[in-house]
Amino acid sequence: MKFGVIVFPGSNCDHDCYDVIKKVVKQPVSYLWHTTTKLDTFDCIILPGGFSYGDYLRCGAIARFAKVMDALKKFAEDKNKLVIGICNGFQILCEAGLLPGALQRNKNMHFICKHVNLKVENNHTSFSKKYKKGQVLRIPIAHGEGNYTCDKKTLAELKKNKQIVFTYYKNNPNGSMANIAGICNKQRNVLGMMPHPERASEAILGSEDGLLLFKSIESALNIRH
Amino acid sequence: MKVKIYVTHKKGILDPQGKTVETALLSLGYKNISGVKIEKYIELEIDGKSKEEAEKQVKKMCDELLSNPIIEQYRFEVEQ
Numbered sequence: 001m002k003f004g005v006i007v008f009p010g011s012n013c014d015h016d017c018y019d020v021i022k023k024v025v026k027q028p029v030s031y032l033w034h035t036t037t038k039l040d041t042f043d044c045i046i047l048p049g050g051f052s053y054g055d056y057l058r059c060g061a062i063a064r065f066a067k068v069m070d071a072l073k074k075f076a077e078d079k080n081k082l083v084i085g086i087c088n089g090f091q092i093l094c095e096a097g098l099l100p101g102a103l104q105r106n107k108n109m110h111f112i113c114k115h116v117n118l119k120v121e122n123n124h125t126s127f128s129k130k131y132k133k134g135q136v137l138r139i140p141i142a143h144g145e146g147n148y149t150c151d152k153k154t155l156a157e158l159k160k161n162k163q164i165v166f167t168y169y170k171n172n173p174n175g176s177m178a179n180i181a182g183i184c185n186k187q188r189n190v191l192g193m194m195p196h197p198e199r200a201s202e203a204i205l206g207s208e209d210g211l212l213l214f215k216s217i218e219s220a221l222n223i224r225h
Numbered sequence: 226m227k228v229k230i231y232v233t234h235k236k237g238i239l240d241p242q243g244k245t246v247e248t249a250l251l252s253l254g255y256k257n258i259s260g261v262k263i264e265k266y267i268e269l270e271i272d273g274k275s276k277e278e279a280e281k282q283v284k285k286m287c288d289e290l291l292s293n294p295i296i297e298q299y300r301f302e303v304e305q
Contacts, residue, residue, distance in 0.1 A: 058293055102293050104241075105242065109242065149239075
């Protein structure tokens, strides 16, 4: 099994993701520059957090046209391959149309950087299978544009197909619809989430609640190999 | 030709910047204001045979990159 972490100009959580996969999950992982066009040797691609292309125009709007994105779209068509976008990665996946909806400015206009409580809404995905349904996780967020928005029809579909994987528990920090913190696609092999599981995967960082997400991916990929 | 493009929030989509500026204006004593909205203004030069052709191209740019149809709408003017 092999993980790849895409690096855009302005990504800044790429090293954190790489470190967790390599040293904590202990699986092979490579950095992938945004001009990469070959992804076929990989099983899971991570789009890390940061400020790709300076967040100019809209978050993720420019990154969406990076060369690697065409390859990523093909990669994601295979339901046995997994894609996870964290924070800016989530914004890029929405801009690229790999996930529905958009992330707009936080309701209170602030950039919020703190630990929040998340609730696991769906543990029947490759990204959340190691959690219990309803489990509450402590994972940090760090974003100014995390306010998930979509039209009513899309929201109804997300609910009906159980695509809402994580919600903010009790306190919604950014005003997102239906308290959404993370969603997956219909095929359930692409996940986007605003909170940073890679910043909560080692006890020394104050929480290990994010580690089970990467362990879920490892377990899902192990079954397939 | 000069193109002026205005990208705004769709109706019903929260404009937190507009709201914050509105609150600030009200607190400065401008009690008779309401409906503050913050738009994006994009200006560019375009070479083209005709205004119609330029308009077609600008519309494509807006749909493809300059606006996000989920939360935004746009309007533009092409000046000859």
